[in-house]
């Protein structure tokens with residue numbers, strides 16, 4: 529099963545991917561809120577983080593990445609995020625030859641995607657020393673755990689190793705999954 533290519537990912541895989549993503553953003557949101565001790569500044573920063581995380585994942589991904597992906601061209605296909613369905617409905621068709629552009633430039637989509645995962649760690653960590661609480665520590669550990677889970681398990685065992693475009697995807701290639 530390790531290297532079977534899915535033209536339609538099983539719903540179980542989508543569920544794991546969604547759960548890990550939503551929990552990551554929620555833990556990040558609450559972690560930032562607690563780090564700032566529920567202050568007005570904390571409410572603004574945590575809300576800004578959550579907006580950024582949701583927009584980059586559920587608007588920018590189908591807008592910038594999915595139109596160039598092979599999963600978006602065929603109605604019967606379903607990718608690991610399911611966002612190919614959104615892209616097909618709302619955004620103009622792209623070109624598979626441009627798929628690699630997701631990793632090109634400082635503001636490329638890949639950097640936005642990883643920023644949304646790493647930002648809560650960078651924000652919460654210093655506050656552990658300034659404003660320690662067990663809840664904050666637990667949220668930080670949870671976010672780091674979800675980040676490691678994504679990199680070492682979800683990408684490698686659930687998503688990229690079954691992906692139709694793994695041989696042209698910069699992520700998969702950098703992880704040694706694609707050719």
Ligand code: SF4
Pocket residue numbers: 608687688689691692693694697698699700
């Ligand atoms: S190889 Fe991985 S990162 Fe690249 S498009 Fe497929 S699932 Fe996404």
